[in-house]
Amino acid sequence: MTLVGHYDTETTENTRLVRSPHGRLEFLRTQELVRRAIPATGQRVLDVGGATGVHARWLAADGHSVHVVDPVATHVAEAAGVEGGTAEIGDARALTWPDNSADVVLLMGPLYHLTESGDRQRALAEARRVLRPGGILFAAAISRYLSALESGTNGQLTEQVSPAVRAVIDTGGYDGHVGFVPAHFHTADELRDELETAGLSGISEYGVEGPAWPALDVAGIEEFDARVDAALRCARLVEQDPLLINASAHFLAVALT
Structure with a gap:
């Protein structure tokens, strides 16, 4: 099945980050890491592969201007309803935004959906092109x-x-x-190499969930509230530890143009 075909029939994308314990942990940590790196409000954010607007919603609520680009029409229709946001059907490898027009670009899905290295490089080149000098890229990847x-x-x-x-x-x-x-x-090293090859600088990489996420899933959703604070502390303690970063389910790289 194609990527678009999968998401056209997948009805749970809007709840992906809340329906499982590790999804909830991923969402909390992603918010934490993004908010740590960008100004509190007023940024022009391009959310590439932004799906139904899961991240666009809280970014817009924070006072940022958010535009979602996604290849799935049903996702775009929902993301277009985010208050303070806009959306269009598009491809991470060929963005419609002009050069130097975004303060922040999110690539939360394209780097794992694009299975060919050349396609990932095109997506990174496009993100770099549309970012203003000094703009910030967030690039997510799934751990091997x-x-x-x-x-x-x-x-x-x-x-x-x-x-x-x-x-x-x-x-x-x-x-x-x-x-x-x-x-x-990806491995964390591979993700860094791809960003460096694309000409990005000031790269920092973080393990998003940390090593406790599988135990949260086994404990079950009913135990999440009792265990999440410890899991978050664990993730923060080792978020850049080279010996444990690959134990996260996802990485988030933060880079500058």
Whole structure:
């Protein structure tokens, strides 16, 4: 199934970051890391691959002007309803915004949905093009170790699944073996290399969820409130630790033009 076809039939995108414990943790940490890096209000934000506007909503509520670009028409229709935001159908590799026109660009999905290295480089080049000098890019990626940590913790790492998990660790090529569409999973070093190749500077990388996220999922949603503060503290303690950053489900790179 194509990416657009998947999301045309996927009805839970709007709740992806609230329906599971690790999704809730990801959402809280993403908000925390973005807010830490940008001015409190008044930024022109281009949310590329912004889906239904999950991040656009809170950014607009913070007082930023947010424009969502997404290839899925149903996503764009919903994102267009975000108060203080706008939306259009588009492609991360060919943005319609002019040069030097955004203060902030979010790439929260394109770098794992674009499975070819050349396509990821085109998306990064476009993000750099539309950012003003001194603008900030946020680029998210999925860790190559997500499948191993998730399936090894929830009991689903069977002998049959193990070769596919080994393959994604070795190559980054994810085949959909624990759900989701085929994608590219990164290491933290690989993500940094791609941003450097694109000419971005001042790069900082963060493990988003930290190493406690699989335990949150096993504990269940009913235990989330009791455990989330400890998980957040754990994530902050090791967010840039080179020995533990790959244990997060996602990375967030922050870079400057």
